[in-house]
Amino acid sequence: MATELNLHHAYYEAFCVPETSEETRKDCLEKVRLWYLLYVLDHQSSVTYGRPPVMAELRPTRDFEMLLESPWCTFADRALMAQVTGLAILTRAFDTFGLQPKRTMEADDASVINHMRFTEDAQAWRDHWMKLRDLNPAGADYLSKDVELHHHFSSLVLNSLVLRGRPLHTIHELPAILRPLALKAVQAAHSILKHFIDDPRYPEGMVGTPLYPLSMIAFAVVFLMKMSRRWNAIGITIDAAHQTIPLVEAIIRMLQGCKAGASHMVFSMANGFERMLRNSTKNHTVNKVLQTSTTDRTQRGVDKNGSGFMTTGDNPLYTDGIQANNPYNNLNAQSLGPHGDPNVASDCSFTADPQATYVNWDSQDEELWAMGMGYDLLAPGGQGPCGSDFSFPTYETM
Numbered sequence: 001m002a003t004e005l006n007l008h009h010a011y012y013e014a015f016c017v018p019e020t021s022e023e024t025r026k027d028c029l030e031k032v033r034l035w036y037l038l039y040v041l042d043h044q045s046s047v048t049y050g051r052p053p054v055m056a057e058l059r060p061t062r063d064f065e066m067l068l069e070s071p072w073c074t075f076a077d078r079a080l081m082a083q084v085t086g087l088a089i090l091t092r093a094f095d096t097f098g099l100q101p102k103r104t105m106e107a108d109d110a111s112v113i114n115h116m117r118f119t120e121d122a123q124a125w126r127d128h129w130m131k132l133r134d135l136n137p138a139g140a141d142y143l144s145k146d147v148e149l150h151h152h153f154s155s156l157v158l159n160s161l162v163l164r165g166r167p168l169h170t171i172h173e174l175p176a177i178l179r180p181l182a183l184k185a186v187q188a189a190h191s192i193l194k195h196f197i198d199d200p201r202y203p204e205g206m207v208g209t210p211l212y213p214l215s216m217i218a219f220a221v222v223f224l225m226k227m228s229r230r231w232n233a234i235g236i237t238i239d240a241a242h243q244t245i246p247l248v249e250a251i252i253r254m255l256q257g258c259k260a261g262a263s264h265m266v267f268s269m270a271n272g273f274e275r276m277l278r279n280s281t282k283n284h285t286v287n288k289v290l291q292t293s294t295t296d297r298t299q300r301g302v303d304k305n306g307s308g309f310m311t312t313g314d315n316p317l318y319t320d321g322i323q324a325n326n327p328y329n330n331l332n333a334q335s336l337g338p339h340g341d342p343n344v345a346s347d348c349s350f351t352a353d354p355q356a357t358y359v360n361w362d363s364q365d366e367e368l369w370a371m372g373m374g375y376d377l378l379a380p381g382g383q384g385p386c387g388s389d390f391s392f393p394t395y396e397t398m
Contacts, residue, residue: 029072036061036084043087044212047157050099057088075132079143082129086150089125090157093118097161104165107175115181119158126151145199152191153216159185160223168226172233179234186227186236189220193247197254207260218269221248225276248277 039055046053064081067073096114097105105111129147162178163171163185174182196202196217225248228240238244255270 040083048215089121102165122154149195152188155188171230189224192220197250203254
C-alpha cells in the first residue's frame with residue numbers, strides 16, 4: 001500500500017526538486033516520515049520473527065542526512081532516523097549471515113572480520129546518536145537511554161549469532177575464537193534487563209510499551225535462562241545465581257506489578273518466565289545428583305568424549321578488553337577463561353552438564369533459535385512452540 005501511494009517517491013520531490021512549492025514540500029515531508037516509520041515497523045518485525053523485511057534499504061534510508069540537515073527537521077525526526085539507521089545495520093548483518101535458524105556462523109577469519117565490522121558499525125551508531133543529547137536537552141535523557149537500549153539489543157542479536165544453530169548440549173564445542181562474542185551476548189542480555197529495571201519510566205509505562213521492547217525482554221530472559229546452565233562449558237564464569245537470576249526475578253516482579261487486564265501480554269510473559277525459572281531450579285537439583293556420579297570426570301576437566309567440565313585451577317582469567325566498555329561492574333572482566341578455555345575455576349552454582357534435561361521444554365528448545373531469531377515466546381499467531389510454557393495472545397506491533 002505504501003508503494004501504491006508512492007511514498008517512496010516523496011523523498012526525491014521534497015529534497016531534489018527546487019520548484020516544489022512549500023505546501024507540496026510539507027505534504028512530501030509527511031510522506032517521508034510515514035515511509036521511515038513503516039520501515040522501522042517492518043524491520044522490527046523482521047528482527048522479532050526472523051523473516052526477511054519487505055522494505056529494502058532505498059535511497060531515503062541511505063541519504064537520511066539530507067533530512068537531518070534540512071530546516072524542516074525536528075527532534076522527533078532525529079529520534080526516528082536513529083531507529084532507521086540502527087535497524088539498517090542489523091538488516092545488513094542478516095543479509096550476510098542469513099536468517100535461517102539452523103545456519104551456524106563459521107569460525108574462519110573472514111566470518112569473524114565480517115562480524116567485527118557490524119559490531120563496530122553498531123558502536124559507531126551508538127556514539128553518533130548519543131550526540132543528540134546536545135541538540136535537545138529537554139528530551140536528551142530519555143533519548144540517550146533508548147539509544148543505549150537499542151545498542152545493547154543490537155549487541156545481543158549480533159553476538160548471539162555465534163550460538164545460532166548450535167544445540168545447547170554441544171556448546172562446549174564452540175570454537176575458542178567465538179567464545180568472547182558469546183560472552184558479549186551474555187553481557188548485553190544482562191544490560192537489557194538492567195535497563196528496564198533501573199529506568200524510572202517502568203513499570204508504569206510497560207503496559208503501553210510496543211511489542212519490540214517487550215521482545216527485547218523476552219529474548220534477553222530466555223537467552224540467559226537457557227545459557228546460564230551451560231555457559232561454564234565455554235569458560236564464562238559469570239555467577240548466574242547471584243548476577244543473572246536476581247535480574248530475572250526483578251523483571252518478573254516488575255511485569256507482575258503492572259496495572260492491566262488479566263489477559264495482557266505482560267502477565268503471560270511474567271508467568272512464562274516464572275515457570276522457566278522454577279523449572280531451571282528444579283533441574284539444578286537434578287544436575288547435582290548427576291554430578292555426584294561424574295566426580296572423576298569433573299576432576300579431569302574433560303571426559304573421554306571431549307565434553308567440557310569446570311575444574312579448579314590457577315589460570316589467569318581472560319581480560320583482553322572484552323568488557324572494557326561495560327558499565328556494569330558486577331559483570332567484571334573476569335567472566336571468561338583464557339581464550340574461552342573451559343578448564344578454569346568458577347564459583348557459579350549453575351554448572352554445565354551435557355546430560356541435564358529441561359523439564360517441560362519442547363525438544364526444539366534445545367537450540368536457541370527454535371523459531372525465527374530465537375523469539376520462541378512471540379511466535380506469529382500468538383502461540384509459543386508446541387509443548388512449551390508460553391502461550392501469548394496476538395497483539396499488534398504498535
